Amino acid sequence: xxxxxxxxxxxxxxxxxxxxxxxxxxxxxxxxxxxxxxxxxxxxxxxxxxxxxxxxxxxxxxxxxxxxxxxxxxxxxxxxxxxxxxxxxxxxxxxxxxxxxxxxxxxxxxxxxxxxxxxxxxxxxxxxxxxxxxxxxxxxxxxxxxxxxxxxxxxxxxxxxxxxxxxxxxxxxxxxxxxxxxxxxxxxxxxxxxxxxxxxxxxxxxxxxxxxxxxxxxxxxxxxxxxxxxxxxxxxxxxxxxxxxxxxxxxxxxxxxxxxxxxxxxxxxxxxxxxxxxxxxxxxxxxxxxxxxxxxxxxxxxxxxxxxxxxxxxxxxxxxxxxxxxxxxxxxxxxxxxxxxxxxxxxxxxxxxxxxxxxxxxxxxxxxxxxxxxxxxxxxxxxxxxxxxxxxxxxxxxxxxxxxxxxxxxxxxxxxxxxxxxxxxxxxxxxxxxxxxxxxxxxxxxxxxxxxxxxxxxxxxxxxxxxxxxxxxxxxxxxxxxxxxxxxx
Numbered sequence: 182x183x184x185x186x187x188x189x190x191x192x193x194x195x196x197x198x199x200x201x202x203x204x205x206x207x208x209x210x211x212x213x214x215x216x217x218x219x220x221x222x223x224x225x226x227x228x229x230x231x232x233x234x235x236x237x238x239x240x241x242x243x244x245x246x247x248x249x250x251x252x253x254x255x256x257x258x259x260x261x262x263x264x265x266x267x268x269x270x271x272x273x274x275x276x277x278x279x280x281x282x283x284x285x286x287x288x289x290x291x292x293x294x295x296x297x298x299x300x301x302x303x304x305x306x307x308x309x310x311x312x313x314x315x316x317x318x319x320x321x322x323x324x325x326x327x328x329x330x331x332x333x334x335x336x337x338x339x340x341x342x343x344x345x346x347x348x349x350x351x352x353x354x355x356x357x358x359x360x361x362x363x364x365x366x367x368x369x370x371x372x373x374x375x376x377x378x379x380x381x382x383x384x385x386x387x388x389x390x391x392x393x394x395x396x397x398x399x400x401x402x403x404x405x406x407x408x409x410x411x412x413x414x415x416x417x418x419x420x421x422x423x424x425x426x427x428x429x430x431x432x433x434x435x436x437x438x439x440x441x442x443x444x445x446x447x448x449x450x451x452x453x454x455x456x457x458x459x460x461x462x463x464x465x466x467x468x469x470x471x472x473x474x475x476x477x478x479x480x481x482x483x484x485x486x487x488x489x490x491x492x493x494x495x496x497x498x499x500x501x502x503x504x505x506x507x508x509x510x511x512x513x514x515x516x517x518x519x520x521x522x523x524x525x526x527x528x529x530x531x532x533x534x535x536x537x538x539x540x541x542x543x544x545x546x547x548x549x550x551x552x553x554x555x556x557x558x559x560x561x562x563x564x565x566x567x568x569x570x571x572x573x574x575x576x577x578x579x580x581x582x583x584x585x586x587x588x589x590x591x592x593x594x595x596x597x598x599x600x601x602x603x604x605x606x607x608x609x610x611x612x613x614x615x616x617x618x619x620x621x622x623x624x625x626x627x628x629x630x631x632x633x634x635x636x637x638x639x640x641x642x643x644x645x646x647x648x649x650x651x652x653x654x655x656x657x658x659x660x661x662x663x664x665x666x667x668x669x670x
Contacts, residue, residue, distance in 0.1 A: 234318045235284055237306035239299045242273035243579045250298045250456050251305065252277050259315070260288050262308065269305065272456050276546075276582070277575040286310050289318030298456075373400035380405040457544030467606045475601055476648065477638045478655040481663050482617040486633060488665045492558065501562040503614060504535045504589055505668050508553035510658040511587055517654045518586050519609045519645050527609075527645040536585025536605070537565070539572050547605070548572050549585045558669055593617060599636045610641040610651070 239249045252270040256262060267279040268288065289309035293299045307318040373381075373388055377400045381388040384405065391408045393400035445451070454462060489499055511518040511533050521527040533554045536547035548568035550561060571577045587609070590602045593616035602613040617635040624630065637658070641651050661667060 233310065234289065234314055234321060235286065235308040235310075236304035237268065237280075237282065237308060239293075239301050239303050239305050240271065240280055241301045242271065242276070242278050243583060246273045246301060246460075248298050248300045248456070249273055251293050251295050253295050254291060254306075255279070256288050258288055258291055262286055262288055272575070276572075276577045276579075278578075282308065284308060287312065287315060289315045290322035292322050372398060374402065377402045377405050380409075384409040384411075455543050457546070461545055464606050465603055468603050471604055471606070472643045473604050473640050474643050474648070474651075475638055475640050476651045476655060477599070477636055478652075478659060479620075479634050479636055480659045482633045482635050485662050485665050486617065488668065492669070495559060495562075496566070497558055497562045498565060499594075500537055500589075500591060501558060501565050502665070502668060503591060503662075504537060504550050504553050504565070505556075505558055505561055506658060506661045506665070507587065507589055507612060508533045508535055508550075509661055509667065510654055512554045513657050514650065514654040516650050517610050517641065517646055520586065520607055521609070521642055521645045522607055524644070530586040532584075532586065534584050534586045536582075536588040536608075538588065538590040538602075539569060541573050541575075546572050546577065546582055547585055547588060548577060548582055549580075551584060588612070589614065593635060599638060601638055602640050604640045604642060608642075609646055610639055610654075613638045613640070 242249065250272040252272045254269050256266075256268050262268060262282050262285065264283060264285050265281050268282050269280045270277055271280050286308040287310070288306060290307040291305075292307065293303075293305040299305055307322055309315050309318045372393065373391075374395075378388060380386075380402050381391070386405060386408050388400060388405070391400050391404050392398070393404055395401045395404075485502065489497070489502060492502075515529055518533055519527050519529050532552055535550045535553040537550065538545060538547050548565075548571070550556075550564060550568070553561060556564065568577070568581060571581070585605070585608060588602070588605055588611040590611060591614040592600055593614055596616050598618060599615045600613050602611045604611050615636045615638075617633045619631050620634040621629055622632050622634070637655065639651055639655060
């Protein structure tokens with residue numbers, strides 16, 4: 182038989198002790214009564230489950246996207262939404278994409294309207310679960326829009342007190358005014374030149390009471406002499422003190438003049454970049470940090486032109502032929518298909534994905550023919566037509582334009598005989614193809630003939646691709662183009 186007593190808890194105690202005398206032996210050694218203590222942690226209160234007003238965020242539609250533009254709202258305020266339903270069309274840096282909702286609810290408020298931009302992760306709409314929450318959601322949207330413009334004004338007011346001490350120091354040469362300059366509350370770090378410290382010690386002046394006129398408030402010998410009541414020996418000292426104080430005062434005008442844009446031509450119009458143009462500009466600037474070199478190679482195209490006339494009725498394009506030839510050459514020279522992204526190592530890509538530059542309204546995009554070396558010519562042509570249609574409709578998915586390992590740019594259809602292309606970031610090489618034109622050539626026996634030739638220029642990353650590598654690749658490419666029977670296999 183067991184009898185148990187509950188010990189009296191002490192005030193503010195979080196421990197409850199149970200004392201008991203047990204008739205049955207315990208599996209562990211005990212003496213008399215066993216005292217067992219249980220430490221009880223304060224129980225967390227679970228908040229009551231309430232309906233939430235959820236935010237629809239600006240999604241990151243690509244790895245390079247930092248902000249998005251609202252093209253159009255598919256749904257209007259007050260519409261009932263179901264999970265997975267398209268709500269808004271967003272313009273990323275490469276394409277327009279539908280954004281779906283992850284929850285059921287009511288579109289209570291539109292925070293970012295059509296034509297406006299928002300950074301990735303910012304709320305663009307509010308979703309309410311019930312009709313009773315619509316008013317609260319609209320109030321929340323209104324408050325957020327009102328607080329957004331009210332925060333920037335304090336920023337310009339903060340630096341305004343800074344020039345006041347400098348102006349007072351320059352305009353007040355008397356020692357009394359120098360010592361009585363306003364000092365900020367609390368201790369401040371004293372920065373003085375070694376000679377200024379020596380002078381302050383000689384004249385028995387507390388250096389902490391001196392306000393420096395040098396750069397970033399540094400105390401100069403002139404400041405110490407002024408505090409000691411010593412007049413400058415000559416006018417040259419005034420010139421020196423003015424020059425010492427001038428860098429801090431003259432720096433802002435120089436910075437302002439450097440940042441001032443050149444005057445615009447009368448009657449000109451400033452047009453801001455579209456999201457795609459801004460992305461292209463960013464990529465081009467990033468390319469400037471890569472050391473590149475260029476190699477040109479003439480290629481005879483008579484055999485390729487004959488093949489093109491045969492396969493053209495079947496829907497094969499010249500772009501598909503060139504992409505297939507480049508892919509087959511890259512398979513034999515994988516270093517040209519490699520990429521260097523960190524400047525410390527490079528990657529041999531397992532796939533040969535040919536990106537082809539396409540000019541569309543308002544920008545440039547590079548749809549990618551993935552595994553171009555493994556697809557037959559006809560399937561490659563069908564895939565290319567599908568990508569071009571999606572690109573011009575701005576409906577490409579991210580993996581359809583950002584997975585290229587080698588880029589092909591063809592301006593031959595415009596009659597351009599040669600040009601250099603800028604290397605896209607994250608790729609090892611880009612090929613620029615000019616127009617095929619009749620050219621007079623001489624054979625080994627000295628006989629002249631006319632053959633069609635096109636000039637191919639390749640820009641490559643010199644960190645991973647060397648001149649011999651690129652020359653060997655171009656020779657292989659030329660052999661495939663001049664003997665194109667393998668393209669149809």
